[in-house]
Amino acid sequence: MENVKSAPTVLDAVPEAVQKKQGEIAESGETYLETILVIKERRSNGLVRAVDVANELKLSKPSVSRGLSLLKEKEYIKVGIAGDIEFTPEGRKVAEAVFKRHQYLTVFFKHIAKVPSDVAEYDACRVEHVISEKTMKGIINYLKENNII
Numbered sequence: 001m002e003n004v005k006s007a008p009t010v011l012d013a014v015p016e017a018v019q020k021k022q023g024e025i026a027e028s029g030e031t032y033l034e035t036i037l038v039i040k041e042r043r044s045n046g047l048v049r050a051v052d053v054a055n056e057l058k059l060s061k062p063s064v065s066r067g068l069s070l071l072k073e074k075e076y077i078k079v080g081i082a083g084d085i086e087f088t089p090e091g092r093k094v095a096e097a098v099f100k101r102h103q104y105l106t107v108f109f110k111h112i113a114k115v116p117s118d119v120a121e122y123d124a125c126r127v128e129h130v131i132s133e134k135t136m137k138g139i140i141n142y143l144k145e146n147n148i149i
Contacts, residue, residue: 027129033095
C-alpha cells in the first residue's frame with residue numbers, strides 16, 4: 001500500500017498570518033461591539049444596555065447577556081450598576097475597527113461589485129470578521145486610488 005498523506009484541511013490553505021489566534025475575539029463578539037458602537041452613536045445620551053443590543057440584533061436577551069459577559073471577562077466592555085455598557089479602550093478600538101471594515105466593504109461591494117445596497121450590507125457584515133488585514137488594506141487603497149472614498 002502506498003504512503004497516503006492525510007487530506008489537507010481548510011486551514012492548510014489559509015496563510016498563517018491571517019488565521020485567528022487563540023484568544024482573539026469571536027465573530028459574535030465583534031458584532032456585539034460594533035452594535036454597541038452604532039447604538040451609542042445614534043443616541044444623544046449614548047446609553048446602551050443588553051436589551052438594546054438584543055433588540056437591534058433580533059436575538060434573545062439571554063444569548064446577548066452571555067456574549068456580553070464574555071466581552072466583559074476579556075475586558076472589552078464594562079457594565080455599570082444600572083446595566084449601562086461602556087467600552088474599555090481596547091473594546092472601543094475593536095468596535096471602531098469592525099465598523100470601519102464594514103463601511104469600506106459595503107462601499108466596495110456596492111460600487112465595484114455593483115450589488116444592491118441590502119446585499120452589500122449583508123455581505124459586508126459577514127466578511128468584516130474574516131477578511132485579512134492585508135486584503136482589507138488593498139481594498140481601502142483601491143477605493144482611495146479610484147476616488148471612491
